Amino acid sequence: MTYNAVTWLLDRNVDEGRGGKVVFDDTVSKLTYGELQQQTRRVGNMLRRLGVRREERVALIMLDTVDFPVAFLGAIRAGVVPVPLNTLLTSEQFSYILGDCRARVLFVSEALLPVLNDVIGRLPDLEHVVVAGQDAHGHRKLSDELARESDAFTTAPTHAEEPAFWLYSSGSTGMPKGVRHLQASLQATAETYGKQVLDVRENDVCLSAAKLFFAYGLGNSLTFPMSVGATTVLNSSRPTPELMFALLNKYNPTIFYGAPTLFAAMLNDEAMRGARAGTGLRICASAGEALPESVGNNWKSRFGVDILDGIGSTELLHIFLSNAPDDIKYGTSGRPVPGYKVRLVNDAGGEVPDGEIGELLVEAPSAGEGYWNQRSKSRNTFQGNWTRTGDKYVRNADGRYTFCGRADDMFKVSGIWVSPFEVESALITHPAVLEAAVVPEADPEGLLKPKAFVVLRTGCETDNLYEALKEHVKQKIGPWKYPRWIDVVDDLPKTANGKIQRYKLRH
Ligand code: 3UK
Numbered sequence: 001m002t003y004n005a006v007t008w009l010l011d012r013n014v015d016e017g018r019g020g021k022v023v024f025d026d027t028v029s030k031l032t033y034g035e036l037q038q039q040t041r042r043v044g045n046m047l048r049r050l051g052v053r054r055e056e057r058v059a060l061i062m063l064d065t066v067d068f069p070v071a072f073l074g075a076i077r078a079g080v081v082p083v084p085l086n087t088l089l090t091s092e093q094f095s096y097i098l099g100d101c102r103a104r105v106l107f108v109s110e111a112l113l114p115v116l117n118d119v120i121g122r123l124p125d126l127e128h129v130v131v132a133g134q135d136a137h138g139h140r141k142l143s144d145e146l147a148r149e150s151d152a153f154t155t156a157p158t159h160a161e162e163p164a165f166w167l168y169s170s171g172s173t174g175m176p177k178g179v180r181h182l183q184a185s186l187q188a189t190a191e192t193y194g195k196q197v198l199d200v201r202e203n204d205v206c207l208s209a210a211k212l213f214f215a216y217g218l219g220n221s222l223t224f225p226m227s228v229g230a231t232t233v234l235n236s237s238r239p240t241p242e243l244m245f246a247l248l249n250k251y252n253p254t255i256f257y258g259a260p261t262l263f264a265a266m267l268n269d270e271a272m273r274g275a276r277a278g279t280g281l282r283i284c285a286s287a288g289e290a291l292p293e294s295v296g297n298n299w300k301s302r303f304g305v306d307i308l309d310g311i312g313s314t315e316l317l318h319i320f321l322s323n324a325p326d327d328i329k330y331g332t333s334g335r336p337v338p339g340y341k342v343r344l345v346n347d348a349g350g351e352v353p354d355g356e357i358g359e360l361l362v363e364a365p366s367a368g369e370g371y372w373n374q375r376s377k378s379r380n381t382f383q384g385n386w387t388r389t390g391d392k393y394v395r396n397a398d399g400r401y402t403f404c405g406r407a408d409d410m411f412k413v414s415g416i417w418v419s420p421f422e423v424e425s426a427l428i429t430h431p432a433v434l435e436a437a438v439v440p441e442a443d444p445e446g447l448l449k450p451k452a453f454v455v456l457r458t459g460c461e462t463d464n465l466y467e468a469l470k471e472h473v474k475q476k477i478g479p480w481k482y483p484r485w486i487d488v489v490d491d492l493p494k495t496a497n498g499k500i501q502r503y504k505l506r507h
Contacts, residue, residue, distance in 0.1 A: 001159075001160070003183050003184060004077060004158045005183045006076050007155055009187070009222075009223070010033065010037055010073060011155075013226065018033045019034030020034060021033055021229065022231050023069075023225070023231060024069055026064065026065040029066050031066040031069075033229070036070065039070040040070060041077065042149035042150070042153070043070060043071060043074020043075065043077070044155075045149040046130075046146060047105065048078065050104075050105060050127070050128050051104075052080050052104050054078070054079035054156055054158075055080075056080055056081065057101045057102055057103045058080055058081070058082055058103055058104060059082075059103035059105070059106045060106075060108075060213070061084075061085050061106065061109070061112050062084070062112075062132060063211075063236035064217075064221070064235055064236045065234060065236050066234065067142060068234070069222055071132075071142075072084065072165070072222075077153070077155050077156065078153075079156030079157075081164065081166060082165045082166075083101045083165065083178065084212065085168065085213060088480075089478070090478065095119045095122065095123070097168055098119065098123050099125070100175070102125040103125065104126065105126075105130060106128070106129045107130050108129060109131075109236075113131065113137055160183050160184040161183070162183055163180040164181060164182055164183040164186075165181050166178045166179060167179050167213075167215050167314050169313075169371075170419070177374050178373075179314050179372075180372060181317055181368050181369070182369060185365075187223075188365040190219075190224055190227035191227075192365065193318050193320075193337045194224035194227055196338045196339070197308065197310070197324050197337055197338075198285065200255065201230065202228050202230055203230070204230040204253075205251060206230060206253060206254075206255045206257070207232070207244075207248065207253035207257070208220035208221045208232075208257040208258075209239035209244060209258040209259065210258070210259060210287075210288070216287050216312055216319075216415075219312075221234060233247060233253060239262055240265075241266040241272050242271070242272060244258075245266065249276065251278075252279060253278060254283075255281075256277070256278075256281055256283075256285075259288040259289065260286055261415065261447050264445045281303070284299070285307065285310065286307045287309070287415070288415025289412040290309065291309035291330070292447065293330040294446065295445065296309065296330035297330055308322055308325065315367065315381060315387055316362055316364045316368070316387055317364075317366040317368070318366060320340040320364055321335065321342060321362075322334045329398075332402045333393070333402065333403055334401065335400055340362055340363065340365070341363040342360060342362050343361045343363075344359065344360060344393055345359055346359075354395050354396065354397055355395075357394050358392070358393065359390070359407055360388075360389045360391045360393045361383075361389065363386055364387055370382050390406060391403065391404075411448050411450075413481065416480055416481075418438075418450055421438075423436075423481050423483060424436040424437060426476035426481075427473060429472070431460070432457055432460035432468075433455070433457070433469070434456060435454070435455040436452055436453065437452070437500045437502055441484070449485075450483045452483035452485070453487050454469070455489060455490065455491060469483070469486060470482045470483065
């Protein structure tokens, strides 16, 4: 038996008569199910022409426009493995991942080319760069490449359990790891969380603040809507409160997906005091970090719509523990999604009783196969039927689960991982900083942001040092990771062998 995810997600919709229905609207261009079928067949032909074979990787560094699903699903149709990358990474991070996955083709949005200029040409496996946009800047232009191709393409006879796409997950230690996801996994998330929690329907219009390169955004904007023949509005810009309110009112989505920081920012924005959330909205979903209870309550009372908090991960592809529309308790992650089983274990691997904190393990139909080229990390995370999340949880007497923090020191800011080590490393590259330790600190909303403790080099105290350090970190590792608060201290707590004891700095 062969199985290709694109047959189920896309071709089925055309076969069932939805060929003329809009599947993606990126506010500039629209694509129908029929056009997407045609374009993905052309991508299949193009990849064959460029010499790309089944199982080889192609990277996507693309904004959320209609070109993303064309490239992503086109590759899967051909049995070629797309690897979408976080578009906010630095040149160095792009270089590492492109090299690690050995991408032979890079699909890139024109606007993102500048960051990649120094990277392209230094990667031995990268043979072709295909640019989505008006000007290909000397590379191949996606629209020209596709215009040359025929609409006839035989979908690769892949297996349900072969890797279909990879997503990179950043861990607490070391470099990002490529999670290999299987052909059957997209359908698995659609039939569990998509169908049984969200209850996604054919007449839904979806809008996600999380981009397609995140596992969260991929399910929100592509898998779930396509699983029922619905429509998605794609947004290629930064999801500010203003823009999100504008999109909600212009497109009237029925499902809106975000992360806690965005919901909080939308509630707090002074200029958006009187803004409404669109008349068609029936449900919102939140993931990436825990949704503070107050944000859920305030959202519900202002807009009359609930937010479903649920926890997912790159390793498990989508949400496995969630609140449900008729079963919400703010401040908790709800219950296991139908189709998933969870266990809470202590350090010895034994189950913990209700009310005690344990590490969350999940038995999931959508678990990745492992990390690329990382055997010991794979074995540690993907343990037979069970996947370790690295999250600490407690099960309450009512069967709901409450998040208690990460097993390691990682934490999330605006739904994106921050490793204290990475921020510290960036801080100490500044000439004024001798040592640094970073811990999460809750802002007035209850959302985590980095706080830094720094030991300065003597004589380096200057007037605008705090602002200079923040700017420095932004430049080094990306705009969301900089420390919102900085304390100057004389020394840092350390273990005998010199490791910083971050837990002593946490509240
Ligand atoms: C944390 C949460 C508390 C948790 C994701 C939905 O976030 C996603 O994937 P990542 O690999 O991070 C996974 C980790 O993030 N987390 C996520 N959601 C929650 N903590 N409450 C939550 N609701 O530590 C988890 O292990 O970036 C989210 C769907 C797919 C995803 N990949």
